[in-house]
Amino acid sequence: RLDWAKKMGATVTINPKKENVQERITELTNGRGVDIAIDITGRYGGFDLATKMIKIGRGKILIPSYYGQPETVDLGTELMLKSPIIHSTHPAYSRDYLYDMVTGLWATAKGVFPIEDLITHRFKLNEINKAFEVLSTNPSGYIKGIVTMD
Structure with a gap:
């Protein structure tokens, strides 16, 4: 990290x-x-x-x-x-949630916020239990994990 x-x-x-x-x-x-x-x-x-x-x-x-x-x-x-x-x-703290969401998506699309660099682990939906296990053990190199709907 x-x-x-x-x-x-x-x-x-x-x-x-x-x-x-x-x-x-x-x-x-x-x-x-x-x-x-x-x-x-x-x-x-x-x-x-x-x-x-x-x-x-x-x-x-x-x-x-x-x-x-x-x-x-x-x-x-x-x-x-x-x-x-x-x-x-x-997100509930935001005064204008839609604006903040659009701004965040724009920043991600333009590379301003490098979301792909944050994602260190990917799991398929049928691996969701494994995803939670990995999250709870916080292995070396783990920053963020995502579950995809593949």
């Missing part, structure tokens, strides 16, 4: 298995924090980390993830001091 991020233009990548993400962000931003954090972990720990990495004073946290299991996290201090703006990026 880090290689994919570099391919897509990331100038800095952080491997959380090798580096302390919060310390590295503090270093990269000279202690200021990021303007926008995107939590795609699907775990409350990722959301907690996002609140710690954003700047003081209305940094944004985008959440395209679904948090499947309830957890307890301590966000009081971060919420009080930083006053983050938290956005769900679910």
Whole structure:
């Protein structure tokens, strides 16, 4: 995934298995924090980390993830001091869903958003159970999988 991020233009990548993400962000931003954090972990720990990495004073946290299991996290201090703006990026959040969908399709067709580079696994409809198994194990190199109606 880090290689994919570099391919897509990331100038800095952080491997959380090798580096302390919060310390590295503090270093990269000279202690200021990021303007926008995107939590795609699907775990409350990722959301907690996002609140710690954003700047003081209305940094944004985008959440395209679904948090499947309830957890307890301590966000009081971060919420009080930083006053983050938290956005769900679910389609229902859109003010003009049709416009956003058409824009997204146009960007994909023009290569602005390289959706094909995101798709690392393809499954036929009769392999849907296998698709869910692969998704749940999150193998190395897995970014997104699709099920086709072939």
